[in-house]
Amino acid sequence: MTEFTLYSRSYCHLCDDMLEALQSYTADHVFTVKLVDVDADDELVALYDELVPVLIGKKEGGTEQQICHYFLDHAKLKEFLS
Structure with a gap:
């Protein structure tokens, strides 16, 4: 199972967007x-x-990896998910 951690704050519209x-x-x-x-x-x-x-991803049995911050980087996310 792939797990993501999204480091955010409650009043952050960029966090909601990501x-x-x-x-x-x-x-x-x-x-x-x-x-x-x-x-x-x-x-x-x-x-x-x-x-x-900040978006951190971790695949089952893998290590955590920072994928992006501020905005979702679709290319990096697709690379991580592949």
């Missing part, structure tokens, strides 16, 4: 999406504050 764009891939791919509010953890703020939203 989640919506990512969900458009559910017709052809099976995956889960975990939403993580960076503002709930000081370490995450230090890592991702100015980059939010």
